[in-house]
Amino acid sequence: MSEEKQLEKGEKPTLKTISRLSGLAVPTVSRALNDAPDIKKATKVKIREIAERIGYVPNRAGVRLRTGRTNVISLVLSTQHDLTNHTGSLISSIAGAMQGTPFHMNVTPYFPEEDIMKPIRYIVETRSADAIILNQVTPEDERVKYLMDHKFPFVTHGRSLWCDQHPYYDFDNEIVGNLALRRLVKRGRKNILLIAPPRDQFYAKHMIEGCNAAAADLGVQVTTHPTVTSDFPRVPLTDEVKSFLLDNPNIDGIICASTSAAMASVASLEKVGRTLGDDIDVFAKEAVSILEWFRPGILTVFEDVTAAGAFVARAAMQAVRQPGEPPMQFLEKPDF
Amino acid sequence: MSEEKQLEKGEKPTLKTISRLSGLAVPTVSRALNDAPDIKKATKVKIREIAERIGYVPNRAGVRLRTGRTNVISLVLSTQHDLTNHTGSLISSIAGAMQGTPFHMNVTPYFPEEDIMKPIRYIVETRSADAIILNQVTPEDERVKYLMDHKFPFVTHGRSLWCDQHPYYDFDNEIVGNLALRRLVKRGRKNILLIAPPRDQFYAKHMIEGCNAAAADLGVQVTTHPTVTSDFPRVPLTDEVKSFLLDNPNIDGIICASTSAAMASVASLEKVGRTLGDDIDVFAKEAVSILEWFRPGILTVFEDVTAAGAFVARAAMQAVRQPGEPPMQFLEKPDF
DNA sequence: AGACCTTTCTAAATCGATATAGATTTTTCT
DNA sequence: AGAAAAATCTATATCGATTTAGAAAGGTCT
Numbered sequence A, B: 001m002s003e004e005k006q007l008e009k010g011e012k013p014t015l016k017t018i019s020r021l022s023g024l025a026v027p028t029v030s031r032a033l034n035d036a037p038d039i040k041k042a043t044k045v046k047i048r049e050i051a052e053r054i055g056y057v058p059n060r061a062g063v064r065l066r067t068g069r070t071n072v073i074s075l076v077l078s079t080q081h082d083l084t085n086h087t088g089s090l091i092s093s094i095a096g097a098m099q100g101t102p103f104h105m106n107v108t109p110y111f112p113e114e115d116i117m118k119p120i121r122y123i124v125e126t127r128s129a130d131a132i133i134l135n136q137v138t139p140e141d142e143r144v145k146y147l148m149d150h151k152f153p154f155v156t157h158g159r160s161l162w163c164d165q166h167p168y169y170d171f172d173n174e175i176v177g178n179l180a181l182r183r184l185v186k187r188g189r190k191n192i193l194l195i196a197p198p199r200d201q202f203y204a205k206h207m208i209e210g211c212n213a214a215a216a217d218l219g220v221q222v223t224t225h226p227t228v229t230s231d232f233p234r235v236p237l238t239d240e241v242k243s244f245l246l247d248n249p250n251i252d253g254i255i256c257a258s259t260s261a262a263m264a265s266v267a268s269l270e271k272v273g274r275t276l277g278d279d280i281d282v283f284a285k286e287a288v289s290i291l292e293w294f295r296p297g298i299l300t301v302f303e304d305v306t307a308a309g310a311f312v313a314r315a316a317m318q319a320v321r322q323p324g325e326p327p328m329q330f331l332e333k334p335d336f
Numbered sequence C: 001a002g003a004c005c006t007t008t009c010t011a012a013a014t015c016g017a018t019a020t021a022g023a024t025t026t027t028t029c030t
Numbered sequence D: 001a002g003a004a005a006a007a008t009c010t011a012t013a014t015c016g017a018t019t020t021a022g023a024a025a026g027g028t029c030t
Helices: A015-022 A026-033 A041-054 A060-067 A087-098 A118-126 A142-149 A173-186 A202-218 A234-247 A259-271 A305-321 B015-022 B026-033 B041-054 B060-067 B087-098 B118-126 B142-149 B173-186 B202-218 B234-247 B259-271 B305-321
Strands: A072-078 A104-110 A131-134 A154-157 A168-171 A191-195 A221-224 A253-256 A281-286 A299-302 A329-332 B072-078 B104-110 B131-134 B154-157 B168-171 B191-195 B221-224 B253-256 B281-286 B299-302 B329-332
Touching: A015 A026, A015 A041, A026 A041, A060 B060, A072 A087, A072 A118, A072 A305, A072 B087, A087 A104, A087 A305, A087 B072, A087 B087, A087 B104, A104 A118, A104 B087, A104 B104, A118 A142, A131 A142, A131 A305, A142 A154, A154 A305, A168 A173, A168 A305, A173 A191, A173 A202, A173 A253, A173 A281, A173 A299, A191 A202, A191 A234, A202 A221, A234 A259, A253 A259, A259 A281, A305 A329, B015 B026, B015 B041, B026 B041, B072 B087, B072 B118, B072 B305, B087 B104, B087 B305, B104 B118, B118 B142, B131 B142, B131 B305, B142 B154, B154 B305, B168 B173, B168 B305, B173 B191, B173 B202, B173 B253, B173 B281, B173 B299, B191 B202, B191 B234, B202 B221, B234 B259, B253 B259, B259 B281, B305 B329
Parallel strands: A072 A104, A072 A131, A131 A154, A154 A168, A168 A329, A191 A221, A191 A253, A253 A281, A281 A299, B072 B104, B072 B131, B131 B154, B154 B168, B168 B329, B191 B221, B191 B253, B253 B281, B281 B299
Antiparallel strands: none
């Protein structure tokens, strides 16, 4: 028989196991591992050594049941997808930032045609996560309001009207709009069509204002497309842009808030006999670098969602662990 | 005072609450809700009515601690992404199939440069999910072997060598290869370059064999590119295809296993003075419908990952709930 | 009526962790 | 030395569910 007490084979180590191996009571072991102040340093070292040796990992159900903490962060996403779909990268970067922490990521999709509040209420009511990450935020987002009212930790990708009070990461689309317009004007364009983000999204306002400010500044004309937005399916978007160009032949520049809209816009050019880079330019903000492969000459700026993902993940964890601290907030300045 | 016993405000309903409201013991309530045979029908009806009324939802931590069942299905994904990134759709469709079930989806990303087994071992050892969904499966996939050895429920997106013994969904890439080649030959092409899937992936073999069989059948030549595969970054892939075309000017058709490879191939054509649809054709299998917007004339077949997602989700749930039943297996036949 | 089944329910233990209160031991102070 | 204070540990209860064993109630049979 070995001198050192051993773990039985196939046994999943619990605090009880460590208790048996160390001769100390279970609560002592628990407190030692949680670095409680009333445990001797030597004891902590001893217990940690055993825990390490036998590969102890706390049982999440036990922790969750007792403390209510789930160590889960829920990413709540719309199921609406398109090729401009950077969801995969967002998920990876969030998960990457949680590597080595006790947190797990949970993806909760919702169907936008259904009740947008449903997954939020479910998570809060059943406490199935410690924090929520939201995207596609509207200015007076109902979800944000609800979460603030319930003092439930959350982070937004994109700002809300109340974003000074909660953690967020956002890409400064006012600057995008501004610089996009300046880029087109620098290429001699004077009548710009803006295919803006979906109207309810807050960043639509930012981008439009950025464009308008620059346009006023430079004395050129910018028109926001009256019907379509950058999340429109490509086929109807192509048709709409086509007829807009026919009705407004003076348009010599298009700013698109998405890769998809840029593709459709470029497609519409051909149908009305316009030539990209020659008598008209197209600018697009894209979250996946692909337009450069699509057609040479499209002007672009890249929004890196992996940076966003890493930030919101860290912000969410901070909101859970240090609720007292000021919320992590970041407004990324595009530079182009 | 109201006749009917009520739920205190703000109280989260548990079995204990129902017990109090119904006057029955907690285990009775539990057994009634789980439809145990030793509970009177009337009692079940009564208890279910109360549960419904107060909106009872079982506490997952409680269930998990007692039973070991997590009601979680883990999707284990590589963090390596590209624009051909259909991850978002896959996730949505899996989650969609789990709507209305007690199951939640958990996304566990891994970094391919690290130990591919790490997340698998973690999940199995800590029982942090009831089942695992794998993709990018290799013929003798280490993960598949491990999960089979441990009798842990799992589903693969793509086949393994042992796929007759486990649930899977796969797109029949042998047919893709076969029909792709036939399509090119029908357009008069006789010397085909195949940019195949990554060599370690099982479906590379399927696709290559499909091509070869059709080529032998029709008496034309097909060459698998010696170095690059369809997951290569676009820049090096473009260069490699370019030099291959220079060395092999007789090539008049390219079959690509991905959208990204097709884009790069098309880009390389221009650099060697070849004209798409004129003296050469490109065929691609894509999981996001986008090439039609990229350049007219690229031949494509679409692999619908949402079908795959829905299937693997249902298969995973079945593997958990009816472990005795034969595994759900499906080989999707492309039709074009 | 009494023995013997069924049917239906309840009491108690349990999963693995942590919080609380209290019991030791050790140290400090007078 | 003896008392008080501090440091360190343990016993017990608890989170919410399920499992097991057994109790109570009801019915059937001789």
